[in-house]
Amino acid sequence: MAKAKAKRTLKWQRDPEGMRLRILEAAKQEFSAHGLAGARVDRIAAKAGANKRMLYYHVGNKDELYLAVLEGAYDKIRSEERGLDLEHLDPPEAIRRLIExxxxxxxxxxEFLSLLQTENLARAKHLKKSTKVKSMHSPFVEMIRTVVRRGIDSGDFQVAVDPVQLYISIAALSFFYLSNSATLSVIFGRDLLDKKAKDERLAHMVGLVLAALTGQSVALFEIAKAPKSRSAVVQTV
Amino acid sequence: MAKAKAKRTLKWQRDPEGMRLRILEAAKQEFSAHGLAGARVDRIAAKAGANKRMLYYHVGNKDELYLAVLEGAYDKIRSEERGLDLEHLDPPEAIRRLIExxxxxxxxxxEFLSLLQTENLARAKHLKKSTKVKSMHSPFVEMIRTVVRRGIDSGDFQVAVDPVQLYISIAALSFFYLSNSATLSVIFGRDLLDKKAKDERLAHMVGLVLAALTGQSVALFEIAKAPKSRSAVVQTV
DNA sequence: GGAGAAATTAACCCGTTGGATAAATACTGT
DNA sequence: ACAGTATTTATCCAACGGGTTAATTTCTCC
Structure with a gap:
């Protein structure tokens, strides 16, 4: 019989790279769903369609696996951010785009949010060991610093802000809302994740930050576009 | 011999209330330090100076213990907030005080931050079971709503904001900074918890929120008190 | 086509951990 | 003072979970 063809039912195939990816993906799911201590190595193996031994063979023990996942997560967001191209937008638009x-x-x-939460619960114990992660953030900070400086020079922004401080605030407004939506929804008795709530939240955040930077609180919220002079405009809810 | 006096060395003393408190305090420490799955029942017992059996006797199993801790945490912050007395301050001052x-x-x-993080990782599974917690938040929201309304009527605030949205933003700015300070300090390469950094953060947050509400970005940052007209003022860093 | 390396499976090991059982000790009211 | 109950201690254990060892199968290159 032709060898290339009916190779019979092999019990398994080799696929080191694919296996590694499946393991990391499964681990990301598991760690973000259950935290570091709550994650189960057996579940990761099962989810990856692999034998538990494979985790140790391809990545390492639980902690190393976790760090690999974390590094991958940072890598992904920073690389997407690099494509934002804020340089060619006028400063307020650049900030708006960054927020969005x-x-x-x-x-x-x-999962990115969960992973960060988990790592902070561990006081960044693992991240501190990573050499990769530390180096990839200064370009990002410079990107924001440039936007701020341009905004000041153009007169769009009233006050210079530390770019790190600004970025932390921008991240905070989204991060806290989303990562804590479960408890917040319970205590405030409304679903913060339905379509309408999410739209309102985005408008609120953009309005808050841009108003503070530009001093133009009329443009604060989108619905405040055509108000009757300076009297207050009530935001949706 | 006098009975009240030399009662000899008792092997142990009864103290149900004290024991319960010590257990809850120890549990708070443990859960906030290690998360739900990472927490160890034996450690809690040891830290409380108790026998493990006591946890089950006085509170319940691990999950019930955790919920009790969580409820206690919410109870404490809301009760302190009730003493803020925002009603008698003019609106911008009230907001400033709330932020501070x-x-x-x-x-x-x-530990409060850690507990919330942990509970959100669990998607508020436990909190949803709590009947106590749900009821104690509407007064708080009303308190903020009143401040906002007063600010609009007085002309201090330019735009009406949903009080829940506003509170979430205020909480977010502090919460994210502090709960994620470990990873943020690593990736940005500076200690976000030293005295100077903390002072700057508070000024930044107050400036951000008040500028957005009042439209007075000149008063945004404390150091911007005496700027040379409308040109930009560079914030500390 | 087959030897040796790479990848994967299967089975096991052993400390840990949440929880339970039973016995001991301290109070309380009478 | 003592009986009965509330509180606490002393052990125990079965399941779990991370990690390891050893055998099996597939692939590659000569």
């Missing part, structure tokens, strides 16, 4: 990107990225990648 | 209180409360009670 951050918000949407967090929405699309809830 | 929130910031300082989180600083003084880091």
């Amino acid at each position: 990107f951050t918000w949407n990225y967090f929405l699309r990648n809830p | 209180f929130t910031w300082n409360y989180f600083l003084r009670n880091p």
Whole structure:
């Protein structure tokens, strides 16, 4: 019989790279769903369609696996941010885009939020060991610093802000809302994740930050576009 | 011999209430330090100076213990907030005080942050079971709503904001900074918890929120008190 | 086509951990 | 003072979970 063809039913196939990816993906799911201590090595193996031994063979023990996942997560968001191209937008638009990107990225990648929470619960014990992660953030900070400086020079922004401080605030507004939506929804008795609530939140955040930077609180919220002079405009809810 | 006096060395004393408190305190420490899955029942017992059996006798199993801790945490912050007395301050001052209180409360009670993170990792599974917690938040929201309304009527605030949205933003700015300070300090390469950094953060947050509400970005940052007309003022860093 | 390396499976090991059982000790009211 | 109950201690254990060892199968290159 032709050798290339009916190779019979092999019990398994070799696929080191694919296996490694499946393991990391499964681990990401598991760690973000259950935290570091709550994660189960057996579940990761099962989810990856692999034998538990494979985790140790391809990545390492539980902690190393976790760090690999974490590094991958940072890698992904920073690389997407690099494509934002804020240089060619006028400063207020650049800030708006950064906020919108951050918000949407967090929405699309809830595991990223969970992983960060988990790592902070561990006081960044693992991240501190990583050499990769430390180096990839200064370009990002410079990107924001440039936007701020341009905004001041153009007169769009009233006050210079430390770019790190600004980025932390932008991230905070999205991060806290989303990562704590479960408890917040319970205590405030409303679903913070339905369509309408999410739209309102984005508008609120953009308004808050841009108003503070530009001093133009009329443009604060989108619905405040055509108000009757200076009297207050009530935001949706 | 006098009975009240030399009662000899008792092997142990009864103290149900004290024991319960010590257990809850120890559990708070343990859960906030290690998360739900990472917490060890034996460690809690040891830390409480008790026998493991006592946890089950006085509170319940691990999950019930955890919920009791969580409820206690919410209870404490809401009760302190009730003493803020925002009604008698003019609106911008009231907001400033709320921000400062929130910031300082989180600083003084880091376990509260950890507990919330842990509970959100669990998607509020436990909190949903709690009947106590749900009821104690509407007064708080009303308190903020009143401040906002007063600010609009007085002309201090330019735009009406949903009080829940506003509170979430205020909490977010402090919460994220503090709860994620470990990873943020690593990736940005500076210690976000030293004295100077904390002072700057508080000023930044107050400036951000008040500028957005009042539209007075000149008063944004404390150091921007005496700027040379409308040109930009560089914030500390 | 087959030897040796790479990848994967299967089975096991052993400390840990949440929880339970039973016995001992301290109070309280009478 | 003592009986009965509330509180606490002393052990125990079965399941779990991370990690390891050893055998099996597939692939590659000569």
